[in-house]
Amino acid sequence: MLTVSNLTKRFGGFTAVDHVSFSLEQGEILGLIGPNGSGKSTTFNLIAGTLAPTEGSISFLGQEIGGQRPMDVCHLGIGRTFQIPRPFKRLSILENVAVAAYYGQNGRVSRQQAWAQAEEALGLVNLPTDAKASVDGLGAAGLKKLELARALATQPKLLLADESLGGLDEQEMDQAADMLSMIRREKNITIIWVEHIMGVLMRVVDRVMVLDHGEKISEGLPREVASDPRVVEVYLGSERVEIAETGEARA
Numbered sequence: 732m733l734t735v736s737n738l739t740k741r742f743g744g745f746t747a748v749d750h751v752s753f754s755l756e757q758g759e760i761l762g763l764i765g766p767n768g769s770g771k772s773t774t775f776n777l778i779a780g781t782l783a784p785t786e787g788s789i790s791f792l793g794q795e796i797g798g799q800r801p802m803d804v805c806h807l808g809i810g811r812t813f814q815i816p817r818p819f820k821r822l823s824i825l826e827n828v829a830v831a832a833y834y835g836q837n838g839r840v841s842r843q844q845a846w847a848q849a850e851e852a853l854g855l856v857n858l859p860t861d862a863k864a865s866v867d868g869l870g871a872a873g874l875k876k877l878e879l880a881r882a883l884a885t886q887p888k889l890l891l892a893d894e895s896l897g898g899l900d901e902q903e904m905d906q907a908a909d910m911l912s913m914i915r916r917e918k919n920i921t922i923i924w925v926e927h928i929m930g931v932l933m934r935v936v937d938r939v940m941v942l943d944h945g946e947k948i949s950e951g952l953p954r955e956v957a958s959d960p961r962v963v964e965v966y967l968g969s970e971r972v973e974i975a976e977t978g979e980a981r982a
């Protein structure tokens with residue numbers, strides 16, 4: 732569904748993403764990890780249209796999307812969450828998500844459909860669907876869920892989930908990971924998940940790709956990547972990822 736070839740982004744003389752290539756099959760969850768500043772967010776921004784590539788191509792469902800505007804990329808079926816949720820504070824939870832449903836589909840849905848899709852998205856993330864429930868009082872976990880619901884309401888075929896676990900406690904992290912897994916299963920949405928907290932990510936993703944200094948240094952099954960000496964050297968370091976006998980990796 733997505734083929735990224737030789738994707739490169741330079742900021743002046745600095746190369747943030749350096750000839751990165753990968754592809755994604757329909758229904759997969761790909762984990763994207765790497766140390767701070769390794770180019771994960773820049774890669775997301777290139778796919779989502781927030782940044783234009785310096786070189787390379789991004790083909791989504793057979794169409795070149797590199798350099799297209801974010802709203803056009805969204806209308807083609809790529810939804811994203813942001814690391815820092817910024818909901819409309821004066822709108823209710825349901826209104827926030829309905830706005831995403833309406834504009835995320837370029838107004839191709841009626842108001843009524845947008846409300847229905849917003850209710851469905853909120854149901855998926857376990858947030859209240861009553862029209863008056865306020866954004867105020869949502870904690871870190873609630874705001875992350877709202878962020879996810881807004882992305883889902885745009886009816887994406889591909890979801891780019893950016894650091895959805897930041898600020899959550901361990902139980903909330905597990906719930907958030909299970910939620911992404913359930914969304915893939917129930918809605919057949921393909922997911923790229925950027926995350927720092929690897930133990931939880933490794934449990935849920937099908938494949939992992941690792942960036943370092945903008946270059947892809949490893950890609951494969953979670954258990955393969957966790958034991959790749961290059962990954963251990965540059966990223967895992969003292970975190971020591973242990974592979975449980977079940978094949979799951981835990982940080």
Ligand SMILES: Nc1ncnc2c1ncn2[C@@H]1O[C@H](COP(=O)(O)OP(=O)(O)OP(=O)(O)O)[C@@H](O)[C@H]1O
Binds near residue numbers: 766772
């Ligand atoms: N607009 C910009 N102008 C100049 N440099 C930038 C710009 N955006 C990102 N960079 C640089 O590109 C590099 C990659 O940044 P990026 O945010 O993609 O990394 P990351 O892997 O997402 O990091 P983190 O895990 O800290 O979010 C960093 O060195 C960053 O400072």
